[in-house]
Amino acid sequence: MFNPARSFTDLVVWQKAHEFVLQLYRFTERFPRAEIFALTAQMRRAAVSIPAKISEGFGKRTTREKLRFFNIVEGSIEESKYYLILNRDLH
Numbered sequence: 001m002f003n004p005a006r007s008f009t010d011l012v013v014w015q016k017a018h019e020f021v022l023q024l025y026r027f028t029e030r031f032p033r034a035e036i037f038a039l040t041a042q043m044r045r046a047a048v049s050i051p052a053k054i055s056e057g058f059g060k061r062t063t064r065e066k067l068r069f070f071n072i073v074e075g076s077i078e079e080s081k082y083y084l085i086l087n088r089d090l091h
Helices: 012-028 039-058 065-091
Strands: none
Touching: 012 039, 012 065, 039 065
């Protein structure tokens, strides 16, 4: 039986996004201090925006409003992917 989400925290996509943020914070703790205001901050900001925009979109009333926020989420996911590629290439 289908039970609609009562809160954004019920959404599996939000749960996975939140776990990604937690893992990314742990990962970036090992970055050099010289990166704290550069790559570390950018990576964290992009990652945090994913579950934040999912939760914000959940609260919107119309499908059009919800889709706008979920589209922003897709952009933040792609941005996060780039930062991970950059990190890999910088070693």
